[in-house]
Amino acid sequence: MTREEIIFNVSEKMRLIRTEAGYTQDKMAEVIGLSKKTLVQIEKGRLYAGWSTVVAVCALFRETETVRFLFGNEPLEVLETVARDGMDYRKEKTLGGKVWWREVERINGFILQQNIISQHYRIIDEDHFRIFSSFDEAESTERFQELTNKLEG
Secondary structure, three states, rough: OOHHHHHHHHHOOOHHHHHHHHHOOOHHHHHHOHHHHHHHHHHHHOOOOOOOHHHHHHHHOOOHHHHHHHHOOOHHHHHHHHHOOOEEEEEOOOOOOOOOOOEEEEEEOEEEEEEOOOOOOEEEOOOOOEEEEEOOHHHHHHHHHHHHHHHHH
């Protein structure tokens, strides 16, 4: 998933996100920091939201079914991965990936997973703390091998 794809997908679903949250256009515009006119243009498909607007929508409305579905239940993780172009050692407790994740490999208490919606990869430890995430499969596999070899060697 790229920044442009995220912007497109969130812009396309803006009205649905707003209505699912039970907000009027006035209230939604106020909450995310846009003019009502700009929000209307986005909802009508005449304009795409900017990156900062998309980040605000995903953060503030991350519990909505629409945002969760767009990002495989992990909207903030996907945004962080795209914004930072991968990340390493940001320890954050996860739910272990039972629903939105496919297990790629499990060795020495580390699990390499791929999100079934966004397709990004992450490495979690046996306590379900996120160690690493990236959209790059080779980079994720390499980091997984580094982590698991440390324990073997």
